[in-house]
Amino acid sequence: AQTVTQSQPEMSVQEAETVTLSCTYDTSENNYYLFWYKQPPSRQMILVIRQEAYKQQNATENRFSVNFQKAAKSFSLKISDSQLGDTAMYFCAFMKPLGGSNYKLTFGKGTLLTVNP
Amino acid sequence: KAGVTQTPRYLIKTRGQQVTLSCSPISGHRSVSWYQQTPGQGLQFLFEYFSETQRNKGNFPGRFSGRQFSNSRSEMNVSTLELGDSALYLCASSRGTAGDSRFFGPGTRLTVL
Numbered sequence: 001a002q003t004v005t006q007s008q009p010e011m012s013v014q015e016a017e018t019v020t021l022s023c024t025y026d027t028s029e030n031n032y033y034l035f036w037y038k039q040p041p042s043r044q045m046i047l048v049i050r051q052e053a054y055k056q057q058n059a060t061e062n063r064f065s066v067n068f069q070k071a072a073k074s075f076s077l078k079i080s081d082s083q084l085g086d087t088a089m090y091f092c093a094f095m096k097p098l099g100g101s102n103y104k105l106t107f108g109k110g111t112l113l114t115v116n117p
Numbered sequence: 118k119a120g121v122t123q124t125p126r127y128l129i130k131t132r133g134q135q136v137t138l139s140c141s142p143i144s145g146h147r148s149v150s151w152y153q154q155t156p157g158q159g160l161q162f163l164f165e166y167f168s169e170t171q172r173n174k175g176n177f178p179g180r181f182s183g184r185q186f187s188n189s190r191s192e193m194n195v196s197t198l199e200l201g202d203s204a205l206y207l208c209a210s211s212r213g214t215a216g217d218s219r220f221f222g223p224g225t226r227l228t229v230l
Contacts, residue, residue: 033216035218037221042223043205043223043224043226044221044223044224045207045209045221045224046221047218047219047220047221050218052216091160095216097215097216098173100215101213101214101215102167102172102173103215103216103217104162104165104173105150105162105209105219106162107152107159107160108159109159110159
């Protein structure tokens with residue numbers, strides 16, 4: 001069974017600074033997908049960024065980027081120029097193939113990020 | 118394009134009752150997944166429906182069931198409610214093809230008294 005581990009239950013950062021959230025996963029699969037989701041106090045789960053395991057290039061979305069280390073099974077999220085609106089719970093998620101177009105998404109326990117003014 | 122919608126947003130029930138939650142996916146999406154979120158257990162996968170068929174199921178008792186209609190809308194039913202069923206229930210939609218991103222609705226907050 002695959003697991004997703006987020007070792008930092010809580011983190012804080014000053015506005016405009018950079019912060020990195022860690023995620024490791026355990027799998028024997030070679031073809032899979034990784035995601036970071038953000039859940040602000042409103043509870044709406046928002047997709048931040050995705051990474052295909054077959055791609056060596058790290059994904060970026062504006063101020064959000066990942067450091068994907070496939071051999072180390074590590075998938076960290078870097079948030080640059082942190083903003084107050086980035087305050088949220090961040091979930092790392094792993095999607096494995098079950099056959100055909102059938103995939104299963106598993107989440108880590110989350111990291112609560114607080115951006116301070 | 119409208120996002121994923123869930124109804125109702127809040128629900129209060131008593132033990133032993135049953136409840137039905139509804140999820141309407143993004144237009145054109147054929148897959149709907151359901152998750153239970155609690156402070157203690159985090160996000161746990163319940164089941165996934167694709168083209169009116171359940172194709173994945175998590176480790177939940179048979180009291181939790183679901184279905185999907187021909188318009189891809191999905192319902193989740195919980196019978197004989199227990200206090201431990203109090204949670205935020207999230208549904209996510211996707212096109213249903215390989216590796217698709219899941220897009221989540223705002224959730225239904227269920228409180229069992």
